[in-house]
Amino acid sequence: MLLKKLLAVSFVVVLAGGLSACAPEVGSEAWCKQMKEKPSGDWSTNEAADYTKHCVFN
Structure with missing residues (x-):
């Protein structure tokens, strides 16, 4: 039971990290x-x- 909760939390953290890494860097084209x-x-x-x-004054 504890292992399932740990795996579920780990999956959510990895998924959230992966999705946030897809955002382009501020100021990039x-x-x-x-x-x-x-x-x-x-x-x-x-x-x-x-x-x-x-983007305007660059």
């Missing part, structure tokens, strides 16, 4: 393209500032 396709109303304040810094 892929990130700028992804942000351009995302509705600007859904951007956070940090995303808007990073987009301006890396």
Whole structure:
């Protein structure tokens, strides 16, 4: 029972880590393209500032 819980938790941690690794690096060309396709109303304040810094004035 304990082993099953440990395996389940390990699987979730590995899965979450794998999914987060798929996000492009902030400021990269892929990130700028992804942000351009995302509705600007859904951007956070940090995303808007990073987009301006890396994609507009770069």
